[in-house]
Amino acid sequence: MSKAISIFDTTLRDGTQGEGISLSADDKLKIAKKLDQLGVHYIEGGNPGSNSKDIEFFKRVQELRLSAKITAFGSTRRKDSQAEHDANLNRILESGVKATTLVGKSWDFHVHTALQTSLEENLAMIYDSIAYLKRHGLEVMFDAEHFFDGYKNNPEYALAVMRKAEEAGADWLVMCDTNGGTMPHEVHDIVSVLAGTVTTSRLGIHTHNDCELAVANSLSAVRAGAEQIQGTMNGYGERCGNANLCSIIPNLQLKLGYEVLEPDRLKQLTNTARYISEIANVYMPVNQPYVGTAAFAHKGGIHVSAILRDSRTYEHIAPETVGNRQRVLVSELAGQSNILSKAQELGIPFDPENENTRAVISKIKDLEHQGYQFEGADASLELLLREANGDLKELFVFESFKMLVEKSAGKPVISEAFVKLNIDGNSIYTAAEGNGPVNALDNALRKALITYYPGLQEIHLSDYKVRVLDDKDATASKVRVLIESKDYGNSWSTVGVSGNVIEASWEALVDSLRYALIGQTKREDYTEIPTAAHGLVNH
Structure with a gap:
């Protein structure tokens, strides 16, 4: 019989001594519950006399009736x-x-x-x-x-x-x-x-x-x-x-x-690590072993070709054992195996001998050469693959957008966006203000679409990143915008590239909402979407 090892978690005490980490009493209680669900044996809550947060934690944690020993x-x-x-x-x-x-x-x-x-x-x-x-x-x-x-x-x-x-x-x-x-x-x-x-x-x-x-x-x-x-x-x-x-x-x-842990508990490891990262508001390295998003990610075509035959060729454990998952990255290094694996994961039929497959590979490589990056934008990649396979129908026709940014002495900046679309032959013109030009664009776009696609009310933007691709042109440099969006229980990322940060943001925003509507046609927990949206995907 194997020897048992006791796990003593001191995230709530020693972990909070890390630079940039500060947890409220509520944060500590949430993390304690999550650690208890994982199955650790001891949870060190802190020094009960050192500060008011720790005093409150020890008073309230008893109400949780955790299985782990609070220390x-x-x-x-x-x-x-x-x-x-x-x-x-x-x-x-x-x-x-x-x-x-x-x-x-x-x-x-x-x-x-x-x-x-x-x-x-x-x-x-x-x-x-x-x-x-x-x-x-x-x-x-x-x-x-x-x-x-x-x-x-x-x-x-x-x-x-x-x-x-x-x-x-x-x-x-x-x-x-x-x-x-x-x-x-x-x-x-x-x-x-x-x-x-x-x-x-x-x-x-x-x-x-x-x-x-x-x-x-x-x-x-x-x-x-x-x-x-x-x-x-x-x-x-x-x-x-x-x-x-x-x-x-x-x-x-x-x-x-x-x-150490029961097998079913071990499967919660990745979710627990990412949950605590969110509560602590600390960036989690993608290449963190076992639980990082890239821990079981494959990019090289030879690797992907091999794991399609048997994942043991390039994975030291089954990712699901620790609650993670295998990912195939599609980039300028992508070969046919990467595209086929990604399509298979998404349930999209792709024939290796089909001209569309070769065209998609060529298009992805060209876009990556322009500065697009699909490794961190799976939603934009899925839209590309579905479009190449003829799965997507046009949601709306973009006609124009305008931006107004006004700054007066002693007053805050005002951002206003004007968006003009054509939906089912109807010309839609909307205006909206926002906290900055990107938020104003997002609000105006949603305002134009919400009548036709009411399920979009449940979507919100959760992260926004801008990366300068080549700084030799200073403020005129091309930029890449990555947007992360969320609904009830899902998140997805989209990408846009342009020499203008507003245009790059627009690209990523549009892809985000297009992808959301694909998901809404598959889920019953949303408000019913009118006919125009139901025609988005042909299955």
């Missing part, structure tokens, strides 16, 4: 004092948690320099604090700060710290690579030594990513005897971040054979 963070008692009178320790007890993490010094250099006390007093601080919380029935994890640096500097004292914590009743002895500078082979050797020393406590590992080794170090520690891994979702944390649980969990379970 409070604190430090050992102050030097030359009594644990019973330590405000930090008593706030942990008042928080109502059943488990706690206490951080203490294990590097003699830190004891002398940071605490400015004796090695003996530091041992007493550790013992008294742990024993006090154990007498109140708490599960105690002792996080030995700078343990690996301490061991390399003075192994006898670092081990003495752990023995004292075990003597006090610590349930877990967690070795911290606080500065993130330890190598995997050092971690393995040092953990092995400690594993041969302790008798009652279990071992844990807490690593930082300053050398890009936090995941590797965590895995090395487990192979040497650690049974708990502390880390954060998406690797959030101070400086270069903490150990990334999104990589650690599947590596442990799928590569090393440890018991």
